[in-house]
Amino acid sequence: MVPNEDKVFKALADNSRRLLLDRLHKKAGLTLGELCEGHDMSRQAVTKHLALLEAANLVVPQWRGREKLHYLNPVPINEIYTRWISKYERGRLQALHNLRQALEEKDDD
């Protein structure tokens, strides 16, 4: 049996799916139809991507009538982080990240 964590990494391995996560991170509760807009692929393709994200528990769906709303679940991503980044490294890496961000003059959330 393949470990369940595998689904998370497999789900993150595709750029289209990562872009979907980006959009849900920016704005929660988007419907399937909304998530289809601005992608050059069919609705069915998006549906399949979302199914994988849900199976990985990275996205949680909620039905409202005939519409399906989608929400990003950050827990599995946090687990990736804690898996390979020791408690002692976290501060240093965060500082490094902030510094790079500042140099790029990109504004953080």
Added chain:
Amino acid sequence: MVPNEDKVFKALADNSRRLLLDRLHKKAGLTLGELCEGHDMSRQAVTKHLALLEAANLVVPQWRGREKLHYLNPVPINEIYTRWISKYERGRLQALHNLRQALEEKDDD
């Protein structure tokens, strides 16, 4: 052109490669030969996995004579974290994680 970040996620998408990262996280500087031990696949398979991890900048190699030592680079993993976890969520998620760890009586690093 596919974004370079893609290499990171593709590299993390395989369980064998994640196990290699686990071993390098536990003990830095392992050689190829050492990394081959305890895996039921050929040396060439491990070589190919390491090549992908290096291309993704998740592993940094260092040559010592005819031996190739390997080191885990946590920076790309930190970037995954900051991409989808807002500053404001981090504390809460960390607390949740620590709580779960404590309940499982699994000892942290």
Added chain:
DNA sequence: ATTATATGCAACCATATAGTTGCATGTCAA
């Protein structure tokens, strides 16, 4: 009731990926 809207399911195809085997190269030791 009928039509339009929002989404699901299944079959199919092309390409990407993980693994293998065989051979080549470079470094250390006797």
Added chain:
DNA sequence: TTGACATGCAACTATATGGTTGCATATAAT
């Protein structure tokens, strides 16, 4: 300098994956 050791490169194969199209179902609006 000869042999053993540590690693690299290339060709090939089977399966996984992302995408498509066609049809089905359920909810909302007229």
